[in-house]
Amino acid sequence: MNNLTHINVKVINPLPFQPAGLSGNADAILHEILALLEAFISTGQNGAIDLHSLPLTAADLELLRATLGDGEVSARIHVIGNTEVRETTYPGVWWLTYYSDEGNVVADLLEVTTVPEILKAPAEDVREGLVRLGDLLGATG
Amino acid sequence: MDLLQFARGPALTWAATVFVFGITWRLVGILLLQRSPDFSEARNATSWLGAIKLIVTRSWPRREFRQRTLFAQSVGYIFHIGLVIIVFGFAPHILFFKALTGLVWPNLPSAVINLTSAITLAALIVVLVRRLSHPVLRLLSNFDDYFSWLVTFAPVATGMLTVAHFGARYETLLAIHILSVALLLVWFPFGKLMHSALVFISRGTTGALFERKGASI
Amino acid sequence: MSTADIDSIHPLELDQPRFSVKNPAVRYDKQGELPDVQRVELAMRAFVKDFGAVAATYLESCIHCGMCADACHFYVATEDPKYTPIWKLEPFKQAYKREAGPFAAIYRVLNLKKKVTVEQLEAWQELIYDSCTMCGRCTLVCPMGIDIASLVGLARHGMNQAGLVPHELWAVAERAQREGSPLGATPKVFKDRCEWLADDNQVDIPVDKVQADVVATMSSIEIMKYPDSIVATAKILNHLGLNWTFRSDGYEATNFGMLSGNSAWQQEASMKLIHATIAAGAKLLILPECGHAYGAIRWQGANIYGKPLPFRVLHISEFLAENTQNGAIKTKPLDKTLTFHDPCQISRRGGAIEAPREVLNGLGVVPIEMKDTRGLNWCCGGGGGVVTIHRADPIRYKAFQIKMRQVDDTGAELLVSSCSNCRQTFDDGQDHFHWDKTMLSLLELVADNLEEK
Amino acid sequence: MNEPDTLGAGLAHSGVSRRSFLKFCTVMASLMALPPGAAQAMAAALSQAKRQSVIWLSFQECTGCVESLTRSFDPTLEQMIFEMISLDYQETLQAAAGEAAESARDEAMKSSYGKYLLIVDGSIPTKDGGVYSTVAGVSNHDRLIDAARGAAAIVAVGTCSSYGGIPHANPNPTGAVSVSDIIKDKPIMNVPGCPPIPSVIAGTLAYFVTYGKLPELDHIGRPKVFYADTIHDRCYRRPFYDQGKFAKTFDDEGARNGWCLYELGCKGPTTYNACATIKWNGGVSYPIESGHGCLGCSEPNFWDKGSFYRPLSTPLADNAHIIAAGTLGGIAAGAVAAGLSRKHQTHIGEEK
The missing domain is CATH 3.40.50 (Rossmann fold)
Structure with missing residues (x-):
């Protein structure tokens, strides 16, 4: 044996779930989005679904992605790793995926709102920006 | 020491000790009683053949009795076979025996065990209901019968709950399950459960004595 | 009670289709004048004394499955659970666990099994005698292979010692012990009968030949009620040209000592036949058409004798079969x-x-x-x-x-x-x-x- | 000290953007299975909250718990917890030493009396007057009692401070005990694990800072949000257990196929922790996924529950000799019983 490849070890992804297997949760989520949208329109109440806390198979996620599709807006936020914000083909339904610095998904949410909070510029940041910009112009001007 | 440690540790150790102590005590106590020689002229010299024959053939009812005993025997068979499958086919149980004896054998799929357990429990309930309702059985039954039923039923029931994680935390269920087995082991030598050993001795005795005479066995 | 008393108080009925006592309404189911404590004591002692590994194995093995009931004609005919064969032994099971089993000490110290009472034994008399023919059909259904019939036999030893044998059975056994036959077939009556039958039927019926190759025996039932059997026996043995005889010192094959549970009487009755056969120098003892006589001599005889019997023992049907098959008959x-x-x-x-x-x-x-x-x-x-x-x-x-x-x-x-x-x-x-x-x-x-x- | 009053201001001061703070809150809320909307409320509450004063005492420990938190795979995210607290005393992390460190702690204990959060890692030796671990001549035992007095709550981080851990293992030469063995009159939360998952430490601290109280605890003081399920319940190999497919050795076909490790002594069924869901090293894997059974490190006495490789369904002790003794004893007892019966029978026989 002169090579690591000669060692008779096979590495198999041990995930026992079949890719074709749907748990039925994707369908439930889609119906919940419907309810959240109705509530949002009638009362203005924001809604969110935490996908991380639900047992979803790869096929479930695929079904969600295919059903919701990609809408007009997509954004990327660079704070301690990436955060992807994508509007789906259903306006007001947003898919937010939070990554760590290392690129691992640390949170995955569907939000029903006009604009997700994390996308908005925080008022205090705006105020601080104003100060900084004023300082800059004052210094040069 | 938590409950599971107690169950897996001292409880099992002492239960197993009482188990072997009681079994040998009872068997030796019976077998060493006096036996008188038989001087009568044997019709068949091969009495051991009769012992084997009766041990084997008494496992099913003779045609003449079948109609009256079929139900009882069938239910009995169901839960006995069920118990064997559960005790010797379930992977965690095999590990238990491996730890005791070093012997290993292939296990059965858990789905088979679960189904078997359900059937066994149902059969045991039928057996109990029958014992409580049949006039003959009600007359014959004593504490031993009901307690032996309980200590047989309990490990199967608690085992199923443990596998299903139902009713309490797993470690508590597992501990209760093991304790129920410990109770079974402790009771085993002193009650009717000993029939699992005595059946061979008793049948063999009659088989040999009767074969000698050429009597019906 | 003197012999005369017994005969007058419990006269035997000899003229009915079956033998019995003349006055069954006056029961005498409790013999002797023993105090109850002593009766129980004696019953238990007799039971324990004859106890061995075999009986112990049986009593330890019962799982109370109740299947023996389904084999018993008394249960099947009445559906009364008390006729369940193993239930008939309940007090003796109790006594065994308390007195002789491996855990006897525990049972006694903790009083887990109560002492058997005389009331219990009296109640069980009916189950041990009246409703068990010791036919052993239950033995064949028992999934544990327990020979219940043999245990009933043992239990009868205890009952006999306690003086708790049913009136008629005790009276018959007592008469058999006293007169050599339960139905009045004393040696003299037997000899007379043989003489009379020989004359009537023109057949040679040898009695008390000094030497014979074959000794034949009869059941008192045959002697008194079916005397044709004596003639038939003689005809066949003569037909075969055998040197055979009846013996007036050993002709009665029934053994009511055994049936009532009296070991001493059983032994005496069996030894008469054994000694008579040996005295005649016979090589073969033929037992008559009587069920329990076969068990008593064929299977228990040698054990009562204490060594193998110096002659063969055949039931008349076995004897007939042998001679039919070899063409002699x-x-x-x-x-x-x-x-x-x-x-x-x-x-x-x-x-x-x-x-x-x-x-x-x-x-x-x-x-x-x-x-x-x-x-x-x-x-x-x-x-x-x-x-x-x-x-x-x-x-x-x-x-x-x-x-x-x-x-x-x-x-x-x-x-x-x-x-x-x-x-x-x-x-x-x-x-x-x-x-x-x-x-x-x-x-x-x-x-x-x-x-x- | 002229640090800003509120957490929000403090974070801004340290260059942490409000978006990253919101992201942190989102991730923590998701981890603790709080309602998704809670993240914003949490962020709002936190930004207005004062920095929580925290005193961290290390007793008989290996520093693994601190290592777990500070050297976690996604340091930026979990370490943000340090932005939210005022860590007034932590021997390993603080710059100060000796008298200065001691007085910093005393100062914090005085100024935040009744409000500070006490974090403890390591068990407390009690034998021989607690001499086996002392700091500045004061035994751990006395230090704990002193520090606990003014604490709003206590968080025992790691199995040692939660249940005694490895120092407590048989024969426990130092008489090590857990925090809750000594302190009875304060809310105590146990965050066991050897070490605990960094996100679990961070999440539970964030919860306390946000809500000012401890989350719901189980019967042995663990936050239910992380310790409600067994490793076995959430294990990706669970289907193999259900099918009865087990690896018999670490290098057999079953092991290669990723079958259940129950037979190899996995303690997953009796171990309550979040390893199987949150995983380690930023979600890369956890012990079972790496091919080794769970040791049960977040459970009391995990070190004394027999070999790590002894399956759960087997007896803990090797009973061969005692069972052999039982057998011999049984033979003797049986022989005596039979002998007595025989003697009894002969006796009756002779009487006749």
Whole structure:
């Protein structure tokens, strides 16, 4: 044996779930989005679904992605790793995926709102920006 | 020491000790009683053949009795076979025996065990209901019968709950399950459960004595 | 009670179809004047004394499955759970666990099994005597292989010691012990009968030959009620040209000591036959058509003697079968359909199952077998002394109906057996139910159809 | 000290953007299975909250718990917890030493009396007057009692401070005990694990800072949000257990196929922790996924529950000798019983 490849070890992804297997949760989520949208329109109440806390198979996620599709807006936020914000083909339904610095998904949410909070510029940041910009112009001007 | 440690540790150790102590005590106590020689002229010299024959053939009812005993025997068979499958086919149980004896054998799929357990429990309930309702059985039954039923039923029931994680935390269920087995082991030598050993001795005795005479066995 | 008292208070009834006591209404089910404590003590001692590894194995093994009930004619006929065979031993199981089992000390110290009381024993008298013929059918159904019948035999030892034998059975056994025969067939009566029968039937019936190769014996039932059997026996043995004899010091094959549970009486009765056979220098002892006599001598005789018997022991049906098969007995063919009733002690428990069938084949008959036959045959209900006990009549008749149904279902013209006790029970049943079937004796059937030389 | 009053201001001061703070709150809320909307409320509450004063005492420990938190795979995210607290005393992390460190702690204990959060890692030796671990001449035992007095709550981080851990293992030479063995009158939360998952430490601290109280605890003081399920319940190999497919050795076909490790002694069924869901090293894997059974490190006495490789369904002790003794004893007892019966029988026989 002169090579690591000669060692008779096979590495198999041990995930026992079949890719074709749907748990039925994707369908439930889609119906919940419907309810959240109705509530949002009638009362203005924001809604969110935490996908991380639900047992979803790869096929479930695929079904969600295919059903919701990609809408007009997509954004990327660079704070301690990436955060992807994508509007789906259903306006007001947003898919937010939070990554760590290392690129691992640390949170995955569907939000029903006009604009997700994390996308908005925080008022205090705006105020601080104003100060900084004023300082800059004052210094040069 | 938590409950599971107690169950897996001292409880099992002492239960197993009482188990072997009681079994040998009872068997030796019976077998060493006096036996008188038989001087009568044997019709068949091969009495051991009769012992084997009766041990084997008494496992099913003779045609003449079948109609009256079929139900009882069938239910009995169901839960006995069920118990064997559960005790010797379930992977965690095999590990238990491996730890005791070093012997290993292939296990059965858990789905088979679960189904078997359900059937066994149902059969045991039928057996109990029958014992409580049949006039003959009600007359014959004593504490031993009901307690032996309980200590047989309990490990199967608690085992199923443990596998299903139902009713309490797993470690508590597992501990209760093991304790129920410990109770079974402790009771085993002193009650009717000993029939699992005595059946061979008793049948063999009659088989040999009767074969000698050429009597019906 | 003196002998005269016994005879006057408990006179035996000898003129009825079955033997019994004349005055069954005046019960004498508790013999002697012992205090109750002592009765129990004696019962337990006798039971424990005869106890061995075999009985212990049996008593330890019962799982209370109740299947033995389904094999017992008394339970099946009445559906009364108290007739469950193993239940009949309950006080003795209790006593065993307390006195002789491996955990006896524990049971005693913690009083887990109560001491048996005399009331219990009295209550169980009916179960141990009246409702058990010791036919052993239950032994064959027991999934643990427990020989319940043998345990009932042991229990009777205890009951006898306690003086708790049913009136009639005790009276009969006592008479047998005193006179050598339970029905008044004293040696003198027997000799007279043989003489008279020899004259009447023009047949040579040797009694008390000094030397003989074969000693024949009779059951008192035959002597007193079916004397044709004596003639038949003589005819056949003469037909074979054998040097044979009856012995007035050993002719009575019934053993009511055994049935009542009195070991001493049993031993005495058996030893008479053994000594008589040895005295004649015989090589063969032929037992008559009597069920329990076969068990008593064929299987227990040598053990009572303490060593192997110096002669062969054959039941008359076995003897007939041997001589039919070797062609020594020649018979005319019998042109009738026929069914055979297996006597429990000879067939199921004695092992002589095929012999009577071989004899019948010699007569050119293949018996129409009953539905449950050979070792699984239903008992007539009268064995084990039950037929003597008047108290047992109601359940005995109920059990007998099973037997009648069995026989009727065959549609056979004749009914044959080789046990005079069965025959007596059948006769009594026939009378009671006005049944059209009469039980015939296999022995007499052969004798009546001998081919003249 | 002229640090800003509120957490929000403080974070801004340290260059942490409000978006990253919101992201942190989102991730923590998701981890603790709080309602998704809670993240914003949490962020709002936190930004207005004062920095929580925290005193961290290390007793008989290996520093693994601190290592777990500070060297976690996604340091930026979990370490944000340090932005939210005022860690007034932590021997390993603080710059100060000796008298200065001691007085910083005393100062914090005085100024935040009744409000500070006490974090403890390591068990407390009690034998021989607690001499086996002392700091500045004061035994751990006395230090704990002193520090606990003014604490709003206590968080025991790691199995040692939660249940005694490895120092407590048989024969426990130092008489090590857990925090809750000593302190009875304060809310105590146990965050066991050897070490605990960094996100679990961070999440539970964030919860306390946000809500000012401890989350719901189980019967042995663990936050239910992380310790409600067994490893076995959430294990990706669970289907193999249900099918009865087990690896028999670490290098057999079953092991290669990723079958259940129950037979190899996995303690997953009796171990309550979040390893199977949150995993380690930023979600890369956890012990079972790496091919080794769970040791049960977040459970009390995990070190004394027999070999790590002894399956759960087997007896803990090797009973061969005691069972052999039982057998011999049984033979003797049986022989005596039979002998007595025989003697009894002979006796009756002779009487006759």
